[in-house]
Amino acid sequence: MTDSARDLGPLVPRNRDAHPPAYYPDYKTTVPRSPQWALLSMESTPSEETGPRFGHNKIQPLDNNLILNWTKGESPAVGERILVHGRVLDEFGRPVPHTLVEIWQANAGGRYRHVKDTYFAPLDPNFGGCGRTLTDENGYYEFLTIRPGAYPWPNRANDWRPMHIHFSIFGHSFGQRLISQMYFEGDPLINLCPIAATIKSRSQLDSLVAPLDMAKSRPMDFLAYKFDIVLRGRRQTMFENKLEGM
Amino acid sequence: MVQPLNDRLMESPSQTAGPYVHIGCMPTHAGNAGAYAEEIGTSPIEDGCAGEIITIKGEVFDGTGWALRDAMMESWQPDAAGKFPGQDGADPKVSGFCRFAADGTTGEFTLRTVKPGPVPMRGGGMQAPHISVWVVARGINTGLQTRIYFEDEDNSNDPLLKRIEQRPRVDTLIAKKEADGVYRFNIVLQGKDETVFLDL
Numbered sequence: 264m265t266d267s268a269r270d271l272g273p274l275v276p277r278n279r280d281a282h283p284p285a286y287y288p289d290y291k292t293t294v295p296r297s298p299q300w301a302l303l304s305m306e307s308t309p310s311e312e313t314g315p316r317f318g319h320n321k322i323q324p325l326d327n328n329l330i331l332n333w334t335k336g337e338s339p340a341v342g343e344r345i346l347v348h349g350r351v352l353d354e355f356g357r358p359v360p361h362t363l364v365e366i367w368q369a370n371a372g373g374r375y376r377h378v379k380d381t382y383f384a385p386l387d388p389n390f391g392g393c394g395r396t397l398t399d400e401n402g403y404y405e406f407l408t409i410r411p412g413a414y415p416w417p418n419r420a421n422d423w424r425p426m427h428i429h430f431s432i433f434g435h436s437f438g439q440r441l442i443s444q445m446y447f448e449g450d451p452l453i454n455l456c457p458i459a460a461t462i463k464s465r466s467q468l469d470s471l472v473a474p475l476d477m478a479k480s481r482p483m484d485f486l487a488y489k490f491d492i493v494l495r496g497r498r499q500t501m502f503e504n505k506l507e508g509m
Numbered sequence: 510m511v512q513p514l515n516d517r518l519m520e521s522p523s524q525t526a527g528p529y530v531h532i533g534c535m536p537t538h539a540g541n542a543g544a545y546a547e548e549i550g551t552s553p554i555e556d557g558c559a560g561e562i563i564t565i566k567g568e569v570f571d572g573t574g575w576a577l578r579d580a581m582m583e584s585w586q587p588d589a590a591g592k593f594p595g596q597d598g599a600d601p602k603v604s605g606f607c608r609f610a611a612d613g614t615t616g617e618f619t620l621r622t623v624k625p626g627p628v629p630m631r632g633g634g635m636q637a638p639h640i641s642v643w644v645v646a647r648g649i650n651t652g653l654q655t656r657i658y659f660e661d662e663d664n665s666n667d668p669l670l671k672r673i674e675q676r677p678r679v680d681t682l683i684a685k686k687e688a689d690g691v692y693r694f695n696i697v698l699q700g701k702d703e704t705v706f707l708d709l
């Protein structure tokens with residue numbers, strides 16, 4: 264049977280303690296944008312258990328190389344060259360294969376290539392700032408990029424974002440959809456950042472901080488950082504596949 | 510003491526998509542056309558798909574009644590017969606997935622798609638036709654899930670709508686028909702008429 268034909272069971276309900284609360288006044292924009300009613304909870308249905316699948320046909324070979332993809336391989340971006348790699352797993356530690364991972368980030372000076380970013384750090388003509396890839400059959404992915412700069416943002420009088428890479432991950436179910444951020448080991452701005460602080464549990468925040476991974480770095484070329492991502496699992500049991508009443 | 514659940518991992522915590530989510534997900538919208546040879550989710554349907562083609566327009570309002578200019582949304586739905594891509598007999602011209610954004614100037618979003626069919630529940634029963642929607646933006650710490658139902662469908666036995674205790678709130682999940690094939694569906698993040706957001 265194919266995956267889509269077999270009932271893998273409902274999604275494990277989201278542990279809301281894993282995530283930031285909607286309202287966190289130190290991050291001021293949450294104040295008018297946070298729902299105040301409780302979420303409506305129900306067991307997942309096919310609408311959340313199914314999800315879009317993306318094939319290799321749309322992905323180009325340079326899509327996961329942010330050093331070269333903006334110039335189509337012509338000219339490398341400025342910055343500290345790094346490999347960001349890791350696995351996408353579910354809550355039971357099972358790899359999530361063939362799923363789309365997208366990233367976006369500021370350039371080495373902390374400036375985004377976006378119509379709305381007006382920070383005076385210069386744009387790098389050779390850096391677009393987005394990449395995407397599919398995990399392999401073991402849930403593994405990698406990106407070659409440059410280390411993004413920290414940047415100031417209008418919140419409290421002098422708030423700076425730590426160096427970070429934004430991650431968007433699909434999984435196989437629409438209910439697994441997740442957007443998060445990867446931080447870098449040793450960055451002192453993490454502890455000052457109200458967005459990082461929206462995560463109440465220190466161990467949960469630590470799970471977004473990628474360690475330097477010398478074993479994966481390439482001499483005279485790039486450093487490496489390891490970043491694993493965990494998505495919701497599905498509650499498949501031996502009973503789940505039986506017909507009602509059997 | 511008991512055995513630890515050593516094989517169990519915590520889901521990675523969400524972080525806000527921030528104001529520049531479009532760079533990664535909708536490069537053309539960010540002003541970066543050509544970043545990818547082909548962007549994903551530009552349309553949930555192809556020409557010639559079966560069923561009624563509809564357009565849903567709306568805005569995403571904050572607690573002050575101001576329409577967000579930076580919200581990004583994703584939708585996921587079955588075809589006109591209620592089949593999701595990959596299921597036996599699903600319409601090959603329906604990918605079911607779309608990305609769309611609030612307009613940077615007006616705040617209005619547009620979703621052009623096929624009207625979905627009803628979807629069976631596990632263990633029996635049917636869900637009224639609906640489109641799943643996920644909303645992210647600056648100031649939203651964890652992406653918000655909701656659903657679009659339709660006022661010209663029979664929603665009386667939908668298991669999710671039936672769970673909403675405060676009946677006036679059911680209305681927040683129902684798109685209003687403005688003309689043939691045109692619906693309006695606003696999303697209210699906070700305050701009076703706050704949309705019902707989902708945890709499932």
Ligand SMILES: [Fe+3]
Binds near residue numbers: 424427429
């Ligand atoms: Fe950022």
